[in-house]
Amino acid sequence: MITAEAVIDLNALRNNFALLKSHCDSDTKVIAVLKGDAYGHNAIQVARALPNADMFAVSRIEEAIELRSADILQPILLLEGCFCPEDLQLAAQLSLHTTIHCIEQLQDFEQTPLTQHTSVWLKLDTGMHRLGVQADEINTYVTRLEKSGKIAGNIGFISHFSCADIPSSHTTPAQLERFKTQTQAYQGMKTLANSAGILYWPESHFDAVRAGIALYGIAPNVDEIGQHHHLTPVMTLQSRLIAVRRHQANQPVGYGENWTSDRETYIGVIAMGYGDGYPRSAPNGTPVYINGRIVPISGRISMDMITVDLGPDATDQVGDCVELWGQHVPIEQVAKLVGTIPYELVIQLTRRVARTFINE
Numbered sequence: 001m002i003t004a005e006a007v008i009d010l011n012a013l014r015n016n017f018a019l020l021k022s023h024c025d026s027d028t029k030v031i032a033v034l035k036g037d038a039y040g041h042n043a044i045q046v047a048r049a050l051p052n053a054d055m056f057a058v059s060r061i062e063e064a065i066e067l068r069s070a071d072i073l074q075p076i077l078l079l080e081g082c083f084c085p086e087d088l089q090l091a092a093q094l095s096l097h098t099t100i101h102c103i104e105q106l107q108d109f110e111q112t113p114l115t116q117h118t119s120v121w122l123k124l125d126t127g128m129h130r131l132g133v134q135a136d137e138i139n140t141y142v143t144r145l146e147k148s149g150k151i152a153g154n155i156g157f158i159s160h161f162s163c164a165d166i167p168s169s170h171t172t173p174a175q176l177e178r179f180k181t182q183t184q185a186y187q188g189m190k191t192l193a194n195s196a197g198i199l200y201w202p203e204s205h206f207d208a209v210r211a212g213i214a215l216y217g218i219a220p221n222v223d224e225i226g227q228h229h230h231l232t233p234v235m236t237l238q239s240r241l242i243a244v245r246r247h248q249a250n251q252p253v254g255y256g257e258n259w260t261s262d263r264e265t266y267i268g269v270i271a272m273g274y275g276d277g278y279p280r281s282a283p284n285g286t287p288v289y290i291n292g293r294i295v296p297i298s299g300r301i302s303m304d305m306i307t308v309d310l311g312p313d314a315t316d317q318v319g320d321c322v323e324l325w326g327q328h329v330p331i332e333q334v335a336k337l338v339g340t341i342p343y344e345l346v347i348q349l350t351r352r353v354a355r356t357f358i359n360e
């Protein structure tokens with residue numbers, strides 16, 4: 001019997017993609033961000049479910065190779081570019097779009113013989129101060145890249161927001177202005193918006209937007225849930241009860257005795273734990289959905305098991321299905337209780353969690 005399982009609804013994914021596209025002007029391209037195995041959703045399945053995505057984006061060349069090996073033919077952008085000349089040659093062979101964010105990458109591009117003209121995006125630092133070239137360097141980079149004679153089409157321009165998930169942020173309008181000013185002299189495509197940019201900052205859409213977390217039905221800000229934006233969760237993390245136990249009042253449950261029942265009740269034991277990637281730091285009271293109601297996690301998360309208080313009148317049975325997050329338990333709510341963000345929750349699911357794809 002399959003217990004721990006991430007059910008991936010590819011129809012929800014397609015609906016989210018269409019919804020995000022509808023937020024943009026009709027000529028704005030939507031780049032589906034598939035890094036981290038599509039945020040734990042399986043990059044190949046997600047790519048196949050989005051035949052009309054204009055482009056995909058990943059962080060490392062290995063992720064792009066995996067997609068090309070699965071016959072995914074759309075353009076794929078390497079968000080951080082190539083980290084050595086060999087990777088650059090491979091990127092050219094596989095028709096990947098590469099990013100250039102630093103002098104070493106520029107020199108590699110100039111000096112490495114490439115079998116094909118290659119699409120290049122210049123990464124600009126507009127305020128995140130993590131990667132990217134500075135305003136006064138742009139012209140030099142553009143000139144040298146063009147002089148290399150190896151570029152396919154025009155150089156594209158990419159930058160990244162640091163605070164777009166905070167609607168009251170003053171940094172975001174400042175980054176937007178800098179991006180506009182720094183790129184207006186150039187013909188190539190411009191892309192600035194992540195999911196938060198798409199949803200909260202319509203002026204940031206430019207020629208292409210990069211949809212990551214929202215594509216998976218998750219709000220970029222944990223004070224909201226995806227449904228507030230009419231997004232549908234793509235992943236349901238579920239498992240099953242492996243025990244329903246009569247439990248006396250004033251008796252603790254689990255490691256460290258960190259929860260004690262104040263009444264006689266039934267404790268449900270779920271086949272799910274931090275060994276599956278469920279966060280060990282989930283506190284008592286974290287919601288779990290079973291048989292039409294929410295019940296609280298009660299007792300510390302174990303490697304393979306979670307205990308919940310089913311209540312004194314429980315009629316739940318061994319084998320019943322339990323939702324840890326999905327339609328009934330927003331992942332944003334779990335993330336908030338745990339003190340993290342949904343990005344981390346979806347990406348840290350382990351291999352032991354079966355992936356099932358529905359509505360292909």
Ligand SMILES: *Cc1c(COP(=O)(O)O)cnc(C)c1O
Binds near residue numbers: 033079193194212220
């Ligand atoms: C991950 C990433 C995105 C997608 O961000 P979301 O918040 O998940 O939409 C966009 N651009 C870059 C450069 C990224 O690294």
